[in-house]
Amino acid sequence: MSETVHRWMEQYPELGSGPISTEPYISPEWYEREKEKIFHKVWLCVGRENELPKVGDYKVKRLAAADTSVIIVRAKDGKIRAFHNACAHRGNTVITETGEETYGGSKAAIMTCRFHGWVYDAEGQLKQVPSEQRFYDCFSKEKNGLTPVHLDTWQGFLFVNVAEQPETTLAEFLGEYANHFNGFPFDELDFGFTYYTYVDCNWKVAHDAFAEAYHVDTIHAGSFPNVFSTGLQNVKLMGPHRTCAVCLTLGAKPTPVSGIANGLAGASLVSQRGESMLPPAINPDKRDDFAFELSVLFPNTLLHISEGIWFTHQFWPIAHNKTLWEGRYYVKAPTTHSQRWAIEHAMTLQRNAWLEDTATMEDTQRAMQSRAKVEQHLQDDEILIRHGAVVVDQFVNA
Protein backbone atom coordinates (compact mmCIF):
# COMPACT_ATOMS: atom_id res chain seq x y z
CA MET A 1 0.00 0.00 0.00
CA SER A 2 1.19 3.51 -0.79
CA GLU A 3 2.41 5.39 2.27
CA THR A 4 2.09 8.80 0.70
CA VAL A 5 0.38 11.62 2.57
CA HIS A 6 -2.66 11.21 0.30
CA ARG A 7 -2.84 7.45 0.30
CA TRP A 8 -6.56 7.15 1.13
CA MET A 9 -7.51 9.48 -1.69
CA GLU A 10 -5.33 7.38 -3.97
CA GLN A 11 -7.07 4.23 -2.75
CA TYR A 12 -10.56 5.68 -3.00
CA PRO A 13 -10.36 8.39 -5.69
CA GLU A 14 -14.11 8.18 -6.31
CA LEU A 15 -14.72 10.09 -3.07
CA GLY A 16 -12.95 13.18 -4.41
CA SER A 17 -10.89 15.56 -2.33
CA GLY A 18 -12.82 18.82 -2.41
CA PRO A 19 -14.43 20.65 0.51
CA ILE A 20 -17.68 19.31 1.98
CA SER A 21 -20.81 21.46 2.26
CA THR A 22 -22.08 22.25 5.76
CA GLU A 23 -25.67 22.62 4.51
CA PRO A 24 -26.62 18.97 5.27
CA TYR A 25 -25.67 19.64 8.90
CA ILE A 26 -27.87 22.69 9.38
CA SER A 27 -30.81 22.41 7.01
CA PRO A 28 -34.18 21.25 8.46
CA GLU A 29 -35.31 20.34 4.91
CA TRP A 30 -32.26 18.14 4.37
CA TYR A 31 -33.00 16.42 7.67
CA GLU A 32 -36.55 15.64 6.55
CA ARG A 33 -35.11 13.97 3.47
CA GLU A 34 -32.64 11.98 5.60
CA LYS A 35 -35.55 10.71 7.68
CA GLU A 36 -37.46 9.61 4.60
CA LYS A 37 -34.54 8.22 2.57
CA ILE A 38 -32.36 6.80 5.33
CA PHE A 39 -33.95 6.27 8.73
CA HIS A 40 -37.29 5.07 7.33
CA LYS A 41 -35.53 2.70 4.92
CA VAL A 42 -32.37 1.07 6.25
CA TRP A 43 -31.60 -1.41 9.00
CA LEU A 44 -30.95 0.25 12.37
CA CYS A 45 -29.05 -1.38 15.21
CA VAL A 46 -31.25 -1.18 18.31
CA GLY A 47 -29.61 -3.44 20.87
CA ARG A 48 -28.39 -6.93 21.68
CA GLU A 49 -30.25 -10.19 21.99
CA ASN A 50 -28.86 -10.78 25.49
CA GLU A 51 -30.66 -7.66 26.72
CA LEU A 52 -33.81 -9.83 26.52
CA PRO A 53 -32.73 -13.10 28.14
CA LYS A 54 -36.16 -14.42 29.19
CA VAL A 55 -39.45 -15.10 27.45
CA GLY A 56 -41.60 -11.99 27.78
CA ASP A 57 -38.66 -9.60 28.20
CA TYR A 58 -39.10 -6.48 26.12
CA LYS A 59 -37.38 -3.26 25.25
CA VAL A 60 -39.07 -0.26 23.71
CA LYS A 61 -36.76 1.93 21.67
CA ARG A 62 -37.78 5.37 20.45
CA LEU A 63 -36.74 6.08 16.88
CA ALA A 64 -37.58 9.73 16.38
CA ALA A 65 -35.94 9.81 12.94
CA ALA A 66 -38.21 6.97 11.83
CA ASP A 67 -41.24 8.59 13.50
CA THR A 68 -42.01 5.63 15.73
CA SER A 69 -41.16 3.61 18.82
CA VAL A 70 -40.45 -0.06 18.45
CA ILE A 71 -41.27 -2.85 20.92
CA ILE A 72 -38.68 -5.61 20.75
CA VAL A 73 -39.92 -8.65 22.64
CA ARG A 74 -38.98 -12.29 23.20
CA ALA A 75 -42.00 -14.53 22.63
CA LYS A 76 -42.86 -17.96 24.05
CA ASP A 77 -41.24 -19.67 21.05
CA GLY A 78 -37.96 -17.99 22.09
CA LYS A 79 -37.91 -15.76 19.03
CA ILE A 80 -37.44 -12.02 19.26
CA ARG A 81 -39.88 -9.94 17.25
CA ALA A 82 -40.46 -6.22 16.77
CA PHE A 83 -43.67 -4.20 16.58
CA HIS A 84 -44.64 -0.58 16.44
CA ASN A 85 -45.64 0.54 19.93
CA ALA A 86 -49.14 1.52 18.86
CA CYS A 87 -52.45 0.12 20.03
CA ALA A 88 -55.05 -0.91 17.42
CA HIS A 89 -57.78 0.75 19.47
CA ARG A 90 -57.09 4.48 19.39
CA GLY A 91 -53.37 4.57 18.73
CA ASN A 92 -52.03 4.94 22.25
CA THR A 93 -48.66 3.38 23.02
CA VAL A 94 -49.26 -0.15 24.28
CA ILE A 95 -46.24 -0.09 26.55
CA THR A 96 -45.92 3.15 28.46
CA GLU A 97 -42.49 4.55 27.67
CA THR A 98 -40.36 6.11 30.37
CA GLY A 99 -37.66 7.49 28.08
CA GLU A 100 -35.67 6.67 24.96
CA GLU A 101 -35.36 3.06 26.10
CA THR A 102 -37.93 1.31 28.29
CA TYR A 103 -37.19 -2.18 29.59
CA GLY A 104 -39.67 -4.56 31.11
CA GLY A 105 -40.95 -8.07 31.13
CA SER A 106 -44.03 -10.21 31.53
CA LYS A 107 -43.81 -13.87 32.53
CA ALA A 108 -46.94 -14.57 30.53
CA ALA A 109 -45.34 -12.81 27.53
CA ILE A 110 -48.27 -10.45 27.13
CA MET A 111 -48.49 -6.67 26.86
CA THR A 112 -51.47 -4.73 28.11
CA CYS A 113 -52.33 -1.22 26.97
CA ARG A 114 -52.85 0.94 30.05
CA PHE A 115 -55.48 3.08 28.33
CA HIS A 116 -58.33 0.53 28.00
CA GLY A 117 -56.69 -2.78 28.83
CA TRP A 118 -56.27 -4.31 25.37
CA VAL A 119 -53.97 -7.31 25.67
CA TYR A 120 -51.47 -8.45 23.03
CA ASP A 121 -49.17 -11.47 23.10
CA ALA A 122 -45.50 -11.36 22.15
CA GLU A 123 -46.33 -12.73 18.68
CA GLY A 124 -48.31 -9.52 18.21
CA GLN A 125 -51.78 -11.10 18.32
CA LEU A 126 -54.58 -9.14 19.98
CA LYS A 127 -55.75 -11.57 22.64
CA GLN A 128 -58.29 -9.68 24.71
CA VAL A 129 -60.49 -6.61 24.38
CA PRO A 130 -62.51 -5.56 27.42
CA SER A 131 -66.22 -5.19 26.52
CA GLU A 132 -65.45 -6.64 23.12
CA GLN A 133 -69.16 -7.16 22.38
CA ARG A 134 -69.73 -3.40 22.31
CA PHE A 135 -67.56 -3.01 19.21
CA TYR A 136 -69.32 -3.50 15.88
CA ASP A 137 -69.36 -6.39 13.44
CA CYS A 138 -66.61 -4.89 11.27
CA PHE A 139 -64.12 -5.27 14.14
CA SER A 140 -62.14 -8.46 14.58
CA LYS A 141 -59.31 -9.25 16.95
CA GLU A 142 -57.61 -11.30 14.23
CA LYS A 143 -57.10 -8.24 12.05
CA ASN A 144 -55.98 -5.92 14.84
CA GLY A 145 -52.74 -7.29 16.14
CA LEU A 146 -49.67 -5.13 16.65
CA THR A 147 -48.11 -3.81 13.45
CA PRO A 148 -44.90 -5.79 12.89
CA VAL A 149 -41.53 -4.22 12.20
CA HIS A 150 -38.87 -6.19 10.31
CA LEU A 151 -36.25 -7.53 12.71
CA ASP A 152 -33.11 -9.53 12.07
CA THR A 153 -29.90 -10.24 13.94
CA TRP A 154 -26.17 -10.39 13.30
CA GLN A 155 -23.58 -11.49 15.89
CA GLY A 156 -26.14 -10.97 18.66
CA PHE A 157 -27.01 -7.43 17.50
CA LEU A 158 -30.68 -6.64 16.94
CA PHE A 159 -31.61 -4.65 13.87
CA VAL A 160 -34.98 -3.27 12.85
CA ASN A 161 -36.17 -1.85 9.56
CA VAL A 162 -39.39 0.16 9.66
CA ALA A 163 -39.97 0.06 5.91
CA GLU A 164 -43.05 -1.93 4.93
CA GLN A 165 -40.87 -3.87 2.52
CA PRO A 166 -37.12 -3.37 3.13
CA GLU A 167 -35.10 -2.93 -0.05
CA THR A 168 -32.42 -5.34 1.21
CA THR A 169 -32.12 -8.13 3.74
CA LEU A 170 -29.94 -7.39 6.77
CA ALA A 171 -27.25 -9.70 5.36
CA GLU A 172 -27.27 -7.80 2.06
CA PHE A 173 -27.22 -4.49 3.89
CA LEU A 174 -24.22 -5.46 6.02
CA GLY A 175 -22.36 -7.13 3.14
CA GLU A 176 -18.61 -7.27 3.61
CA TYR A 177 -18.90 -5.39 6.92
CA ALA A 178 -20.31 -8.52 8.57
CA ASN A 179 -17.41 -10.68 7.40
CA HIS A 180 -14.93 -8.16 8.72
CA PHE A 181 -16.20 -8.47 12.31
CA ASN A 182 -17.51 -12.04 12.36
CA GLY A 183 -15.95 -14.08 15.14
CA PHE A 184 -15.25 -11.33 17.65
CA PRO A 185 -16.52 -12.58 21.05
CA PHE A 186 -19.18 -9.90 21.53
CA ASP A 187 -21.28 -12.22 23.70
CA GLU A 188 -18.42 -13.11 26.03
CA LEU A 189 -17.68 -9.44 26.63
CA ASP A 190 -21.15 -8.63 27.92
CA PHE A 191 -20.46 -6.51 31.00
CA GLY A 192 -21.77 -3.32 29.47
CA PHE A 193 -21.93 0.27 30.67
CA THR A 194 -24.25 2.79 29.01
CA TYR A 195 -24.00 6.57 29.05
CA TYR A 196 -26.26 8.91 27.15
CA THR A 197 -26.98 12.57 26.68
CA TYR A 198 -28.77 14.93 24.33
CA VAL A 199 -26.46 17.11 22.31
CA ASP A 200 -27.67 20.19 20.47
CA CYS A 201 -26.08 19.28 17.17
CA ASN A 202 -26.81 17.44 13.96
CA TRP A 203 -26.27 13.67 14.14
CA LYS A 204 -23.50 13.94 11.54
CA VAL A 205 -21.60 16.50 13.62
CA ALA A 206 -21.57 13.89 16.39
CA HIS A 207 -20.58 11.12 13.96
CA ASP A 208 -17.76 13.18 12.49
CA ALA A 209 -16.30 14.11 15.88
CA PHE A 210 -15.76 10.42 16.66
CA ALA A 211 -14.89 9.20 13.17
CA GLU A 212 -11.28 10.35 13.02
CA ALA A 213 -8.15 10.09 15.15
CA TYR A 214 -6.73 13.47 14.07
CA HIS A 215 -8.17 14.97 17.31
CA VAL A 216 -6.48 12.56 19.73
CA ASP A 217 -3.38 14.65 20.41
CA THR A 218 -5.43 17.79 21.13
CA ILE A 219 -8.86 16.80 22.47
CA HIS A 220 -7.53 13.91 24.58
CA ALA A 221 -4.40 15.66 25.84
CA GLY A 222 -6.20 15.49 29.20
CA SER A 223 -7.36 11.89 29.60
CA PHE A 224 -4.88 10.12 27.29
CA PRO A 225 -1.79 12.38 27.52
CA ASN A 226 0.80 9.71 26.84
CA VAL A 227 -0.99 8.56 23.74
CA PHE A 228 -0.12 9.95 20.34
CA SER A 229 -1.96 9.25 17.15
CA THR A 230 0.10 7.48 14.54
CA GLY A 231 -2.76 7.79 12.12
CA LEU A 232 -5.19 5.43 10.49
CA GLN A 233 -4.34 2.10 8.93
CA ASN A 234 -6.30 -0.43 6.91
CA VAL A 235 -9.07 1.89 5.81
CA LYS A 236 -11.77 -0.19 4.14
CA LEU A 237 -14.96 1.17 2.65
CA MET A 238 -17.73 -1.41 2.30
CA GLY A 239 -20.87 -0.08 0.62
CA PRO A 240 -22.35 2.47 3.02
CA HIS A 241 -20.18 1.19 5.89
CA ARG A 242 -16.53 1.94 6.67
CA THR A 243 -13.77 0.81 8.96
CA CYS A 244 -10.15 1.47 9.84
CA ALA A 245 -7.53 0.71 12.46
CA VAL A 246 -6.70 3.52 14.88
CA CYS A 247 -3.03 3.32 15.78
CA LEU A 248 -1.61 5.01 18.85
CA THR A 249 1.79 5.04 20.40
CA LEU A 250 1.62 4.52 24.13
CA GLY A 251 3.77 6.33 26.65
CA ALA A 252 6.13 4.04 28.48
CA LYS A 253 4.95 4.64 32.00
CA PRO A 254 1.33 4.43 33.18
CA THR A 255 0.13 6.68 35.99
CA PRO A 256 0.18 5.08 39.47
CA VAL A 257 -3.49 4.12 39.61
CA SER A 258 -3.55 3.06 35.93
CA GLY A 259 -0.57 0.84 36.66
CA ILE A 260 -2.44 -0.99 39.42
CA ALA A 261 -5.62 -1.22 37.34
CA ASN A 262 -3.89 -2.49 34.21
CA GLY A 263 -2.33 -5.29 36.20
CA LEU A 264 -5.79 -6.42 37.32
CA ALA A 265 -7.89 -6.26 34.16
CA GLY A 266 -7.18 -5.38 30.56
CA ALA A 267 -10.22 -3.16 30.65
CA SER A 268 -8.70 0.06 29.39
CA LEU A 269 -8.04 1.10 25.82
CA VAL A 270 -4.50 2.00 26.74
CA SER A 271 -3.48 -1.06 28.73
CA GLN A 272 -1.14 -3.75 27.45
CA ARG A 273 -2.44 -7.10 26.29
CA GLY A 274 -1.34 -10.54 25.22
CA GLU A 275 -2.91 -12.98 22.79
CA SER A 276 -5.40 -11.84 20.21
CA MET A 277 -9.16 -12.35 20.16
CA LEU A 278 -9.46 -10.22 17.03
CA PRO A 279 -10.83 -11.61 13.77
CA PRO A 280 -8.21 -12.10 11.03
CA ALA A 281 -9.28 -9.06 8.99
CA ILE A 282 -8.59 -6.78 11.97
CA ASN A 283 -5.02 -5.46 12.23
CA PRO A 284 -3.87 -7.91 9.52
CA ASP A 285 -0.26 -6.68 9.69
CA LYS A 286 -0.14 -7.26 13.49
CA ARG A 287 1.06 -3.74 14.12
CA ASP A 288 2.31 -3.08 17.64
CA ASP A 289 0.68 0.33 17.71
CA PHE A 290 -2.80 -1.00 16.85
CA ALA A 291 -5.18 0.42 19.47
CA PHE A 292 -8.67 -0.38 18.20
CA GLU A 293 -10.75 -0.91 15.10
CA LEU A 294 -13.01 2.08 14.45
CA SER A 295 -15.93 1.33 12.18
CA VAL A 296 -19.13 2.99 11.11
CA LEU A 297 -22.13 0.77 10.61
CA PHE A 298 -24.29 3.03 8.46
CA PRO A 299 -26.08 5.15 9.28
CA ASN A 300 -25.68 5.92 12.94
CA THR A 301 -23.65 3.26 14.79
CA LEU A 302 -19.94 3.37 15.47
CA LEU A 303 -18.56 -0.02 16.49
CA HIS A 304 -15.06 -0.28 17.97
CA ILE A 305 -13.33 -3.49 18.90
CA SER A 306 -10.04 -4.15 20.62
CA GLU A 307 -8.51 -6.82 22.83
CA GLY A 308 -10.92 -7.50 25.68
CA ILE A 309 -13.06 -4.44 24.96
CA TRP A 310 -15.62 -3.25 22.52
CA PHE A 311 -17.68 -0.11 22.51
CA THR A 312 -20.27 1.65 20.44
CA HIS A 313 -21.48 5.16 19.87
CA GLN A 314 -24.92 5.71 18.45
CA PHE A 315 -26.27 9.01 17.20
CA TRP A 316 -30.05 9.09 17.13
CA PRO A 317 -31.39 12.18 15.39
CA ILE A 318 -34.12 14.01 17.31
CA ALA A 319 -34.18 17.10 15.07
CA HIS A 320 -31.85 18.62 12.49
CA ASN A 321 -29.86 20.13 15.34
CA LYS A 322 -30.55 17.76 18.22
CA THR A 323 -29.13 14.27 18.73
CA LEU A 324 -29.39 11.58 21.35
CA TRP A 325 -25.89 10.19 21.90
CA GLU A 326 -25.48 6.76 23.47
CA GLY A 327 -22.07 5.38 24.39
CA ARG A 328 -21.77 1.74 25.45
CA TYR A 329 -18.62 0.10 26.74
CA TYR A 330 -18.30 -3.67 27.12
CA VAL A 331 -15.74 -5.83 28.88
CA LYS A 332 -15.64 -9.37 30.22
CA ALA A 333 -17.58 -9.67 33.46
CA PRO A 334 -15.23 -9.37 36.43
CA THR A 335 -14.82 -12.30 38.79
CA THR A 336 -13.23 -10.42 41.71
CA HIS A 337 -13.73 -7.15 43.54
CA SER A 338 -10.34 -5.89 42.40
CA GLN A 339 -11.18 -6.58 38.76
CA ARG A 340 -14.48 -4.74 39.24
CA TRP A 341 -12.48 -1.84 40.68
CA ALA A 342 -10.08 -1.85 37.72
CA ILE A 343 -13.04 -1.81 35.33
CA GLU A 344 -14.49 1.15 37.25
CA HIS A 345 -11.22 2.99 36.69
CA ALA A 346 -11.14 2.14 32.97
CA MET A 347 -14.77 3.17 32.55
CA THR A 348 -14.12 6.44 34.37
CA LEU A 349 -11.26 7.29 32.01
CA GLN A 350 -13.33 6.34 28.99
CA ARG A 351 -16.27 8.43 30.22
CA ASN A 352 -13.95 11.38 30.65
CA ALA A 353 -12.58 10.90 27.13
CA TRP A 354 -16.18 10.85 25.84
CA LEU A 355 -16.82 14.10 27.75
CA GLU A 356 -13.85 15.50 25.84
CA ASP A 357 -15.18 14.14 22.54
CA THR A 358 -18.64 15.61 23.01
CA ALA A 359 -17.28 19.00 24.12
CA THR A 360 -16.86 20.36 20.59
CA MET A 361 -20.16 19.26 19.11
CA GLU A 362 -22.51 22.06 20.16
CA ASP A 363 -19.86 24.66 19.33
CA THR A 364 -19.46 23.14 15.86
CA GLN A 365 -23.21 23.20 15.29
CA ARG A 366 -23.57 26.84 16.36
CA ALA A 367 -20.63 27.90 14.23
CA MET A 368 -22.00 26.01 11.21
CA GLN A 369 -25.43 27.58 11.72
CA SER A 370 -23.84 31.03 11.52
CA ARG A 371 -23.04 30.21 7.86
CA ALA A 372 -19.78 32.13 8.32
CA LYS A 373 -18.23 29.06 6.69
CA VAL A 374 -20.33 27.09 4.24
CA GLU A 375 -17.91 24.26 3.64
CA GLN A 376 -15.42 22.19 5.63
CA HIS A 377 -12.00 20.90 4.64
CA LEU A 378 -10.98 17.33 5.31
CA GLN A 379 -7.48 15.90 5.32
CA ASP A 380 -6.59 12.43 4.09
CA ASP A 381 -6.98 10.76 7.52
CA GLU A 382 -10.51 12.17 7.79
CA ILE A 383 -11.63 9.85 5.01
CA LEU A 384 -14.35 8.21 7.13
CA ILE A 385 -16.05 11.59 7.42
CA ARG A 386 -15.76 12.17 3.68
CA HIS A 387 -17.17 8.74 2.95
CA GLY A 388 -20.03 9.44 5.36
CA ALA A 389 -20.91 12.69 3.60
CA VAL A 390 -20.79 11.01 0.17
CA VAL A 391 -22.98 8.09 1.29
CA VAL A 392 -25.58 10.34 2.95
CA ASP A 393 -25.70 12.43 -0.21
CA GLN A 394 -26.22 9.31 -2.33
CA PHE A 395 -29.09 8.10 -0.15
CA VAL A 396 -30.78 11.49 0.11
CA ASN A 397 -30.59 12.09 -3.64
CA ALA A 398 -31.47 8.52 -4.64
Next chain:
Amino acid sequence: MTNKSLPPEFADLAPFLDWALATADERYAYRRNASRAELKAFYDAILPRTEAILALVDQYPLGALPEELHPLYHLVLSLAEVAPHIELYGGAPGVPYAFDETRFVATHGAQDTALGLSPTAA
Protein backbone atom coordinates in the same frame (compact mmCIF):
# COMPACT_ATOMS: atom_id res chain seq x y z
CA MET B 1 -22.77 11.99 61.35
CA THR B 2 -21.71 8.87 59.61
CA ASN B 3 -22.22 5.31 60.77
CA LYS B 4 -19.70 3.99 58.28
CA SER B 5 -16.70 2.27 59.75
CA LEU B 6 -13.46 0.66 58.64
CA PRO B 7 -11.55 -2.47 59.67
CA PRO B 8 -8.96 -1.71 62.41
CA GLU B 9 -5.98 -1.95 60.02
CA PHE B 10 -7.47 0.85 57.92
CA ALA B 11 -8.69 3.00 60.82
CA ASP B 12 -6.30 5.77 59.80
CA LEU B 13 -8.46 6.36 56.68
CA ALA B 14 -11.46 7.31 58.85
CA PRO B 15 -11.08 11.05 58.11
CA PHE B 16 -11.94 10.19 54.49
CA LEU B 17 -15.12 8.23 55.17
CA ASP B 18 -17.24 10.87 53.45
CA TRP B 19 -15.75 9.45 50.24
CA ALA B 20 -17.20 6.02 51.03
CA LEU B 21 -20.05 6.36 48.54
CA ALA B 22 -21.96 3.40 47.16
CA THR B 23 -22.84 4.55 43.66
CA ALA B 24 -20.98 5.93 40.64
CA ASP B 25 -23.33 8.93 40.61
CA GLU B 26 -22.56 9.81 44.24
CA ARG B 27 -18.81 9.43 43.72
CA TYR B 28 -18.76 11.57 40.60
CA ALA B 29 -20.85 14.30 42.24
CA TYR B 30 -18.66 14.33 45.35
CA ARG B 31 -15.50 14.53 43.25
CA ARG B 32 -16.92 17.38 41.15
CA ASN B 33 -17.85 19.38 44.22
CA ALA B 34 -14.64 18.72 46.14
CA SER B 35 -11.86 21.27 46.38
CA ARG B 36 -8.46 20.72 44.82
CA ALA B 37 -6.99 20.28 48.29
CA GLU B 38 -9.60 17.69 49.26
CA LEU B 39 -8.96 15.69 46.09
CA LYS B 40 -5.23 15.70 46.66
CA ALA B 41 -5.48 14.75 50.33
CA PHE B 42 -7.84 11.87 49.52
CA TYR B 43 -5.65 10.60 46.68
CA ASP B 44 -2.47 10.78 48.75
CA ALA B 45 -4.10 8.91 51.62
CA ILE B 46 -5.70 6.08 49.61
CA LEU B 47 -3.11 5.41 46.90
CA PRO B 48 -0.48 3.76 49.18
CA ARG B 49 -3.21 1.53 50.67
CA THR B 50 -4.91 0.58 47.40
CA GLU B 51 -3.27 -2.79 46.87
CA ALA B 52 -3.84 -3.79 50.51
CA ILE B 53 -7.52 -2.83 50.28
CA LEU B 54 -7.98 -4.78 47.06
CA ALA B 55 -6.23 -7.81 48.53
CA LEU B 56 -8.58 -7.72 51.53
CA VAL B 57 -11.80 -7.41 49.51
CA ASP B 58 -10.61 -10.15 47.16
CA GLN B 59 -10.80 -12.61 50.06
CA TYR B 60 -14.54 -12.66 49.36
CA PRO B 61 -16.32 -13.70 46.17
CA LEU B 62 -17.57 -10.83 44.04
CA GLY B 63 -21.02 -9.91 45.24
CA ALA B 64 -20.50 -11.45 48.70
CA LEU B 65 -18.52 -8.71 50.39
CA PRO B 66 -19.43 -8.53 54.10
CA GLU B 67 -21.43 -5.43 54.92
CA GLU B 68 -18.70 -4.06 57.22
CA LEU B 69 -16.21 -3.97 54.31
CA HIS B 70 -18.49 -1.99 51.98
CA PRO B 71 -17.26 1.43 53.17
CA LEU B 72 -13.64 0.40 52.55
CA TYR B 73 -14.46 -0.85 49.05
CA HIS B 74 -16.49 2.29 48.33
CA LEU B 75 -13.45 4.36 49.37
CA VAL B 76 -11.17 2.67 46.88
CA LEU B 77 -13.85 3.01 44.18
CA SER B 78 -13.75 6.76 44.84
CA LEU B 79 -10.03 6.60 44.10
CA ALA B 80 -10.89 5.23 40.63
CA GLU B 81 -13.05 8.31 40.15
CA VAL B 82 -10.52 10.79 41.56
CA ALA B 83 -7.26 9.43 40.14
CA PRO B 84 -7.46 11.02 36.66
CA HIS B 85 -7.93 14.43 38.25
CA ILE B 86 -4.69 14.20 40.21
CA GLU B 87 -2.67 12.16 37.72
CA LEU B 88 -3.82 13.82 34.50
CA TYR B 89 -5.79 17.04 35.07
CA GLY B 90 -3.41 18.98 37.31
CA GLY B 91 -5.66 18.55 40.35
CA ALA B 92 -8.75 20.12 38.76
CA PRO B 93 -12.05 18.83 40.25
CA GLY B 94 -13.76 18.89 36.84
CA VAL B 95 -12.76 17.25 33.56
CA PRO B 96 -11.02 20.06 31.67
CA TYR B 97 -12.26 21.18 28.23
CA ALA B 98 -15.20 18.82 28.47
CA PHE B 99 -18.92 18.62 27.83
CA ASP B 100 -21.12 19.54 30.82
CA GLU B 101 -20.64 16.51 33.08
CA THR B 102 -24.04 16.94 34.71
CA ARG B 103 -25.71 16.30 31.33
CA PHE B 104 -24.11 12.84 30.96
CA VAL B 105 -26.36 10.11 32.31
CA ALA B 106 -24.88 6.78 33.44
CA THR B 107 -27.63 4.19 33.33
CA HIS B 108 -25.84 2.20 36.05
CA GLY B 109 -25.20 5.37 38.05
CA ALA B 110 -27.54 4.61 40.95
CA GLN B 111 -26.35 1.02 41.46
CA ASP B 112 -24.32 0.06 44.57
CA THR B 113 -21.05 -1.06 42.99
CA ALA B 114 -20.17 -3.24 46.00
CA LEU B 115 -22.99 -5.63 45.10
CA GLY B 116 -20.99 -6.83 42.08
CA LEU B 117 -23.99 -6.71 39.75
CA SER B 118 -24.00 -6.33 36.00
CA PRO B 119 -24.28 -2.61 35.17
CA THR B 120 -27.49 -3.40 33.29
CA ALA B 121 -29.16 -5.07 36.29
CA ALA B 122 -32.13 -3.14 37.58
